[in-house]
Amino acid sequence: xxxxxxxxxxLLVFAIAVVAKLVDIQMVKGVEYKELAMQKxxxxxxxxxxxxxxxxxxxxxxxxxVAKYEIRFDANTVTKKDWDKNIGxxxxxxxxxxxxxxxxxxxxxxxxxxxxxGYKLIARNVEYLEYARMRKxxxxxxxxxxxxxxxxxRVVREYPLGKMAARxxxxxxxxxxxxxxxxxxxxxxxxxxxxxxxxxxxxxxSAGSQWKPVGFDNIIEPQDGRDIITTxxxxxxxxxxxxxxxxxxxYKADHGSVVVMETKTGEVKAISNLGRTEEGxxxxxxxxxxxxxxxxxxxxxxMSLVAALEDKVIDTSAIIDTEKGRWRIYDRTVRDTKWGxxxxxxxxxAFALSSNIAFAKMIHENYKENPExxxxxxMNMGLHKNLExxxxxxGNPVLRYPGDxxxxxxxxxxxxxxxxxxxxxxxxxTFYNAIANDGEMxxxxxxxxxxxxxxxxxxxxxxxxxxxxxSKETVRKVQRLLKDVVEKDYGTGHRLYSKxxxxxxxxxxxxxxxxxxxxxxxxxxxxxxxxxxxDNPQYSCIVVIHEPDKSVGYYGADVxxxxxxxxxxxxxxxxxxxxxxxxxxxxxxxIEKSYKSFYAHAQKQYQVVPNLKGMSGMDAIAILENLGxxxxxxxxxxxxxxxxxxxxxxxxxxxxxxQLS
Amino acid sequence: MKMKKGLxxxxxxxxxxxxxxxxNWLFLLFASFLAAMMISSSHQADRKVHEIAELNEEVRALxxxxxxxxxxxxxxxxxxxxxxxxxxxxxxxxINPPQKIIVKTAE
Numbered sequence: 146x147x148x149x150x151x152x153x154x155x156l157l158v159f160a161i162a163v164v165a166k167l168v169d170i171q172m173v174k175g176v177e178y179k180e181l182a183m184q185k186x187x188x189x190x191x192x193x194x195x196x197x198x199x200x201x202x203x204x205x206x207x208x209x210x211v212a213k214y215e216i217r218f219d220a221n222t223v224t225k226k227d228w229d230k231n232i233g234x235x236x237x238x239x240x241x242x243x244x245x246x247x248x249x250x251x252x253x254x255x256x257x258x259x260x261x262x263g264y265k266l267i268a269r270n271v272e273y274l275e276y277a278r279m280r281k282x283x284x285x286x287x288x289x290x291x292x293x294x295x296x297x298x299r300v301v302r303e304y305p306l307g308k309m310a311a312r313x314x315x316x317x318x319x320x321x322x323x324x325x326x327x328x329x330x331x332x333x334x335x336x337x338x339x340x341x342x343x344x345x346x347x348x349x350x351s352a353g354s355q356w357k358p359v360g361f362d363n364i365i366e367p368q369d370g371r372d373i374i375t376t377x378x379x380x381x382x383x384x385x386x387x388x389x390x391x392x393x394x395x396y397k398a399d400h401g402s403v404v405v406m407e408t409k410t411g412e413v414k415a416i417s418n419l420g421r422t423e424e425g426x427x428x429x430x431x432x433x434x435x436x437x438x439x440x441x442x443x444x445x446x447x448m449s450l451v452a453a454l455e456d457k458v459i460d461t462s463a464i465i466d467t468e469k470g471r472w473r474i475y476d477r478t479v480r481d482t483k484w485g486x487x488x489x490x491x492x493x494x495a496f497a498l499s500s501n502i503a504f505a506k507m508i509h510e511n512y513k514e515n516p517e518x519x520x521x522x523x524m525n526m527g528l529h530k531n532l533e534x535x536x537x538x539x540g541n542p543v544l545r546y547p548g549d550x551x552x553x554x555x556x557x558x559x560x561x562x563x564x565x566x567x568x569x570x571x572x573x574x575t576f577y578n579a580i581a582n583d584g585e586m587x588x589x590x591x592x593x594x595x596x597x598x599x600x601x602x603x604x605x606x607x608x609x610x611x612x613x614x615x616s617k618e619t620v621r622k623v624q625r626l627l628k629d630v631v632e633k634d635y636g637t638g639h640r641l642y643s644k645x646x647x648x649x650x651x652x653x654x655x656x657x658x659x660x661x662x663x664x665x666x667x668x669x670x671x672x673x674x675x676x677x678x679x680d681n682p683q684y685s686c687i688v689v690i691h692e693p694d695k696s697v698g699y700y701g702a703d704v705x706x707x708x709x710x711x712x713x714x715x716x717x718x719x720x721x722x723x724x725x726x727x728x729x730x731x732x733x734x735x736i737e738k739s740y741k742s743f744y745a746h747a748q749k750q751y752q753v754v755p756n757l758k759g760m761s762g763m764d765a766i767a768i769l770e771n772l773g774x775x776x777x778x779x780x781x782x783x784x785x786x787x788x789x790x791x792x793x794x795x796x797x798x799x800x801x802x803x804q805l806s
Numbered sequence: 807m808k809m810k811k812g813l814x815x816x817x818x819x820x821x822x823x824x825x826x827x828x829x830n831w832l833f834l835l836f837a838s839f840l841a842a843m844m845i846s847s848s849h850q851a852d853r854k855v856h857e858i859a860e861l862n863e864e865v866r867a868l869x870x871x872x873x874x875x876x877x878x879x880x881x882x883x884x885x886x887x888x889x890x891x892x893x894x895x896x897x898x899x900x901i902n903p904p905q906k907i908i909v910k911t912a913e
Contacts, residue, residue, distance in 0.1 A: 195869070205880050211870040273870030305877035306884075358855060383884045645902075718899070721906040728909060 186350045187359065194341030196302070197370030199314060199330060202412070202593065205379045206305045207314050208331055212298040214271040216279060217264050219293035220257040223284065227291065228258070231284035238282045242275060243268060264295070302331070309386045310377060311429035313416045313536065313591070329432065330591055333535040334373050338595045338602075341370035371602055374594040376412035380719075381405055381712070385415040388711040389688070393419055393427050396693035396704050399668075402434040403688045403708050404574050404589075408676060410607045411578070411587035414684065415712075433689070438540030438567040442655020443499045443701070444674045444687075445563030447623060448576060449508055450496060452522040454619040458511040461493040461622050467502040474558050479505040482654075497629045497636040499652060501562045508561035516547040516557050526614045528568070532575060532588060543567035563655060573674055574687040577650075579611070580627070581676035581685045584620045586611040627651060628679045638673070638702050641710045646717035649682070650675015650709060652701035657692065668692040671704035677713035686712055739764075747771070754798060756791040757784045762805045774798050780805040 170178065199208040232254060240247035257265035271279070276296065279285055285294040302316055315329015317339070327335060344367025348356035358364075389403045400420040406413050420430025431437070453459045470486030472479045479502050481487060487500055495503030512519040523529070529544040544566055545552050551565070559565045571589055579586035588608040595603040627649035630636040637652040653672035661667075671693055676685035688705035698704060743764040746755065751772055757765045765784050769776045772795055779802065788802035815821070821830050881887055889899060 206873060206876050209869075209873045211873045212866050272874055273867060274874050277867070277871075303873055303877065305873070305880045307881070379880065379883075380885060383886050387886045714901075718901065718903050721904040723906045723908060725908045725910055727911070 188348055188350075188356065190346045190348050190356065192344035192346055192367040193300075194343060194367040195300075195369040196341065197339040197372045199339075200372060200374045201377045201379045201382075202375065202414075203379065204374075207310070207375060207377060208316075209303050209305070210300050211303045212273060213301050214273070214276040214296050214298045215269050216267040216271055216276070217295040217297075218254065218257060218267050219263045219289070219295055220254065220265055221261055221263050222290060222293045223258075224291075227284060227287065234283040235285065239267070239279075242278060306379065306382070308429055310382055310416055312418050312432040313377075313429075313435075314375075315536070327537050329536055330373070330375060332537055334592065334595075338371040338373055342368040344368070372596045372598075373592050374596060375592050376407075376414060376590055377416070378414040381715075382415040382417070384712055384715045385708070386417045386419075388708040389417050389419055389690075390427055392690060392704060392708050393421070396690065396697050396699075397421075397425070398690045398694070398704070399692035400430065400433055401688070401690035401705075402432075402437075402570055403686065403712075404434045404570060405684050405686045405712060406574055406578050406589055408578055408581045408682045408685050409587075411575075411590045412593070413589050413591050432536060432538065433691075434570045434687075435534055435536050436538045436540050436569065438542060438569045438572075439670060439689075439691075440564050440566065440655055440657070441568050441573050442563040442653040442670060442672065443501075444573055444577075444651050444653035444672050445566060445568075446496060446499065446504050446561070447580065447627070447651055447674075448523060448526070448528060449504055449561045450492075450626070451526070451580075451615050451619055451623055452519055453507060453511065454622060455615050456511075456518065456522060459492055459507055461491065461496075461626065463492045463507075464489050465492060465495055465500075465503040465507055467495065467500050467506075470502070472502045472506060474505065474509065475554055477555050479558060479562075493626055493629065494635065496626045496651075497633050499630075499637045499654075504561040505558035509558040512557055519557060519560075520544065520546050526576070527586065527611055528566075528572070528576065531569075532572060532610075534571065534589065535591060539571070540567075540569040542569070542572055563653065570672075570687050570689045573672075574685060575610070576614075577674045577676060577687065578685040579614050580620060580623055581649075581682040584613045584615055584617060585609060586614050624649065624679075627675060630675075631679075637700075638675075638706060640702050641706045643710070643714070646677070646713060647679035648675060648677040648710065648713045649679040650686075652706065654699060654701045669695065669699040671699055671701040673701050673705040673709045675709065677716065684712070684716060743767070752795060754787075754789050754791055754793045754795060754801070757787050757803065760784050762803065765803055769801060775800040777802045778805060779803065782806050 196210045198206060198210075201207055232251070236247045236250040236254065239245075239250045253265070256262075276298075280294070284292045286292060287294070289295055304311065304314060306314075311329075313329045315327070315331040315333070317328070317332045317335040318326040320326070325332070325335075327333065331339065343365075345365040346358050347364075349359040350356060385403045385405055389401055392398070393401050398421070400418070402418040403415070404413060404417075405415040416432075416434055418429055418431060418433045419427040420433070421427055454461070466489045467481060467487045470481040470483055481498075481500050481502050483498075486502070487495070487498055490498065490500070490503065492503065492507065495507075508519060523544060529542055531539050531541050533539070545556065545560075547556075556565055575586060575589055578589075586609065588610050590605060590608065592605050594601050594605065628647070630651055631638040631642050631648050633639065638648075638650060641648065650673055653670070653674070655670040655672070657668045657670050658666045668691070670689060670691050672687065672689040674685075674687040676682040686709055688708040690704045693699050693704045739761065743760075746760075746764070746768050749755075751768075754774075755768070757768075760768075761783055762778055762781070766776050766778070774795065777800065782805045784803050785806040786804040788800075789798050821827065885899070892898070
């Protein structure tokens with residue numbers, strides 16, 4: 146009896162244990178297990194949207210996402226018969242496509258076959274058109290199961306202009322931690338337009354490794370990214386890029402940039418940034434034009450002059466003594482490039498000659514009692530603020546205020562000609578463009594529209610930073626002076642002068658790394674900023690080249706000027722010269738009369754041969770040939786004799802001989 | 807006891823031959839029709855899935871083809887590359903702008 150209880154008790158304990166485990170599995174760990182089971186059979190798939198394209202202003206592609214293929218070969222699935230029959234021609238086809246010897250592929254594929262390699266790599270990064278061709282190759286055309294042709298693909302960003310404007314077109318990357326690297330326009334407009342929205346879809350495992358969508362819940366359709374239309378013009382970009390490259394290579398410079406902007410609208414038509422590699426090649430390294438704030442040097446004289454003219458502390462005709470090319474202020478010396486100096490010259494000439502002394506003296510003398518006034522004036526023109534460009538990493542300008550750290554007694558003199566201040570090329574260009582645009586400061590713009598297919602989603606309009614940075618009178622004066630820089634034979638930019646087209650601008654040759662006082666380290670920044678044509682400007686442009694080889698040259702007009710000129714020239718060459726003529730209408734009664742008689746003849750539906758005598762040969766031919774009759778002429782002038790007489794039915798006539806006199 | 811009898815009847819197939827059999831037959835037909843519908847619609851859904859996958863594939867292929875063709879064209883069109891191509895034939899870009907003469911009549 147006792148033993149029975151023992152067994153029953155044991156069974157009870159066992160039963161309780163089973164129940165306890167059941168509860169544990171169902172309730173406690175249940176959630177986890179259910180999820181595991183679901184994962185094996187059902188899964189939520191993320192569907193990546195297609196990233197939007199970036200277009201140039203004429204609809205050319207600047208960036209688009211395309212598939213690149215990786216082709217592999219399964220050497221095991223192919224039958225001996227197919228192998229023997231096709232392997233030769235397949236290798237030949239591959240050899241032609243990839244420009245490698247046929248024997249290379251023959252050896253490779255044979256080895257794969259011998260080693261029973263089921264996943265032999267044939268080629269990586271194959272473009273779609275090549276992939277489409279490969280699919281039709283002998284053996285491959287039998288598909289994956291019989292031909293062993295295997296492909297995987299991934300989506301990559303393609304840049305149809307190649308390296309051109311690469312930093313400005315940019316890209317967007319996301320790392321494992323979810324941090325974004327945002328470069329150029331692709332980065333700047335990624336979140337707002339290009340990325341699109343991910344889709345989600347619940348899928349169930351079906352036969353093999355296929356996943357099939359289930360249910361109507363949990364469906365989020367992916368939304369493809371929107372396209373953006375930029376302001377970049379591929380032609381201007383092409384010219385800018387190659388002109389800059391040529392100068393950088395010739396002067397072995399460290400880096401440089403060029404920006405072309407449409408004067409009225411602020412649309413950036415071209416932006417090129419090239420940096421040197423250790424091997425002396427150039428590529429789009431960084432967006433210097435947007436990101437690099439540097440001392441502008443002489444191009445800043447325009448800002449100083451505008452400030453002084455606005456404050457009416459000087460006029461362009463005022464005479465300044467530039468002395469002997471050296472002017473001491475406290476313990477420092479301002480120098481002009483010409484040994485012996487320019488002597489006493491007008492402010493206008495000082496601008497064209499780019500005299501540092503004239504500007505240092507003019508600003509220092511007039512503002513030393515009240516330096517705030519000068520800085521305030523520059524600030525009024527917005528020179529202390531950045532442009533809030535969409536491209537990430539815009540450099541901030543430096544404009545010190547009296548009393549700020551770094552401000553000293555010589556600050557005014559140095560600022561006057563572009564030292565102790567810093568601006569990015571874009572910021573300098575924006576100012577020059579404002580002068581070209583009669584005082585209206587327009588924000589540089591990179592994009593025009595965001596679109597879905599052909600539907601415009603958002604239009605980006607012209608943005609005015611300051612409707613008038615200075616008086617019309619000042620604008621007119623400095624416009625004249627900017628023109629003089631190139632036109633006048635003493636101007637620093639006169640080497641760029643061309644009879645056929647006009648340009649206006651200012652050269653800049655600025656010292657860099659001068660603090661070390663080591664002549665080996667001393668380098669230059671050569672720049673040219675301006676606009677063209679000089680009257681009624683269409684485009685403004687800045688060219689900045691850093692650290693040209695001093696032994697080759699470093700003056701702004703020599704190093705950067707030619708890039709500016711080739712752009713101005715190209716725009717000039719491609720814009721047709723329009724001439725309107727109103728011709729005097731001579732009274733030609735005779736012609737009128739003979740035309741009228743011909744017209745009357747031509748309108749008639751002849752059934753019989755007309756009388757052609759007295760008619761000019763030319764008219765007679767036209768009439769007869771329109772009737773389907775062959776004509777032979779003898780002589781010149783008017784018809785004297787016709788071989789078929791008047792009144793003959795046309796249907797009977799094949800040929801008429803006309804005698805003219 | 808009653809339940810056992812009912813079960814036996816079903817197994818014997820009595821409901822197919824007894825008095826009210828036609829009614830049962832009708833229901834059976836309806837049920838098999840429903841089953842057929844379900845199977846066919848599920849097949850159709852499967853076919854749609856494949857069709858969509860194929861179309862997506864085609865879209866991707868066409869998109870890639872468009873971009874690649876467009877890229878090649880754009881590169882051919884660039885003045886810098888065109889200049890090199892025509893240089894062989896002794897041609898070079900003009901250094902004068904095109905002249906456009908508009909003739910207006912007096913009236």
